[in-house]
Amino acid sequence: MAKLHDKKFVSADPEKCIGCSVCEYTCSMVKEKTFNPTKARIRAIRLGPLVNLAVACRLCEDPSCVAACPRDALAQEESTGIISVDEDKCNGCGWCIEACDYGAIMLHPESKVVYVCDTCKDEGKPQCVEWCPEEALDFVTADVLAQKARRTAVKKLFQEAVEKASE
Numbered sequence: 001m002a003k004l005h006d007k008k009f010v011s012a013d014p015e016k017c018i019g020c021s022v023c024e025y026t027c028s029m030v031k032e033k034t035f036n037p038t039k040a041r042i043r044a045i046r047l048g049p050l051v052n053l054a055v056a057c058r059l060c061e062d063p064s065c066v067a068a069c070p071r072d073a074l075a076q077e078e079s080t081g082i083i084s085v086d087e088d089k090c091n092g093c094g095w096c097i098e099a100c101d102y103g104a105i106m107l108h109p110e111s112k113v114v115y116v117c118d119t120c121k122d123e124g125k126p127q128c129v130e131w132c133p134e135e136a137l138d139f140v141t142a143d144v145l146a147q148k149a150r151r152t153a154v155k156k157l158f159q160e161a162v163e164k165a166s167e
Helices: 022-032 064-068 095-099 127-131 142-165
Strands: 009-012 043-046 052-055 074-076 083-085 137-140
Touching (some): 022 043
Antiparallel strands (some): 009 137, 043 052
């Protein structure tokens, strides 16, 4: 199986995300041929008056959603880490939804079968990333995401040190 640091997933920068939902509309059009955010495989979430975040599958190394499914309807592809859903086996019980630490699995409003981001593997690259007007979404590995987080933390520490030195 591909290691976690090899798998690319959609990640959102909460400092750039404005909660416009273009990612949801893009996803629903690509996957469902309709502009309906309830049918998107990514969710734009408002965490506060000025804090927004888009959530999609993180391709966990040992996905709890797959382990939680009592009908073996979910499986993780070895090479990509993408979670696939066998619609014939899924009865919409929601155990995988409860098990997901990221809130990235949804129940389709019509078919009542779960669905999850597949990083637009058939389109070549995630369309939500391509269409995000604020460039708040990125298609990254866990290693790159960790490196970005370290860089942000170092910048904050440097800023605090400069402020203390000028006092």
